[in-house]
């Protein structure tokens with residue numbers, strides 16, 4: 312596929328209005344186009360029946376309807392969780408995870424999209440397949456927005472509602488692709504999604520946490536912690552050697568103070584690695600000092616990995632030691648290859664030697680669902 316011109320997903324409503332004015336069309340056509348493009352019910356400009364046929368052709372010549380094509384889909388949890396493998400113009404593939412929460416008497420239904428921000432990742436966490444890839448390239452803002460639109464397309468076909476929540480917890484370190492990620496947040500807001508329903512996850516890029524706080528976007532922040540002492544975190548998340556826990560903790564507190572939004576801590580439980588009683592005590596102390604909720608995610612098993620989750624009883628005991636700030640999140644996506652990098656790797660038959668943490672990311676979506684003021 313050759314890459315055409317400008318991408319619809321990367322345009323604000325005002326940008327699109329300008330395109331239509333250039334084409335000699337009234338501005339209201341932009342709203343018509345956006346509504347149909349967001350509804351997920353059309354897959355091209357040609358399918359927009361409310362537009363004149365000539366305009367559909369002009370739009371096709373002028374704009375790329377979507378920057379990513381859906382390559383593969385796997386589902387689990389009776390269809391509530393899906394993973395999409397999307398393909399960019401250059402053939403690179405990216406994963407997106409879709410999670411439906413049907414809701415109930417006390418909760419509204421939600422449709423959460425877990426988007427990737429990079430293809431591969433430069434951070435190189437010990438337990439992560441995406442990290443094994445290295446960084447292949449950053450995604451553009453349009454490619455991030457189009458993951459959400461692809462999710463809307465899938466859900467519309469299934470008779471479900473549109474995306475309501477977005478979490479930046481897929482492949483890549485979102486704050487390592489700072490500009491396009493912030494642009495995507497603003498674009499998604501322009502497309503109709505509130506940043507209040509978005510969560511940005513980071514492995515601990517301290518300067519970018521401060522930058523994000525200064526954007527005055529009411530997104531929530533999730534910190535992929537995985538260890539509460541520097542010795543262990545240096546091994547699990549190599550970025551810790553540059554921004555050790557004391558600096559990360561201070562940045563988290565500044566983010567909370569500046570935005571009024573509490574951060575949450577992600578902690579993948581790995582047997583005989585970070586599940587000792589002293590790890591729980593250190594985690595409890597750190598969470599209390601930052602006033603953060605902790606999402607404990609038992610390691611999601613993957614092939615060729617020597618890292619495994621502790622037994623369920625040990626997970627519960629660990630959570631009890633951390634205290635009331637902790638919740639255990641069992642991965643909904645495990646049966647559908649949910650962990651970050653996992654679907655892509657299985658499609659490409661890439662060898663993997665270590666395990667992934669990003670099942671945690673998926674479960675954080677449920678954290679967001681809870682009434683507790685966690686990040687998600």
Ligand code: SF4
Pocket residue numbers: 432433434435436439440441442443481482483484514535651668669
């Ligand atoms: S866990 Fe996240 S930050 Fe770490 S290597 Fe994987 S994708 Fe990158």
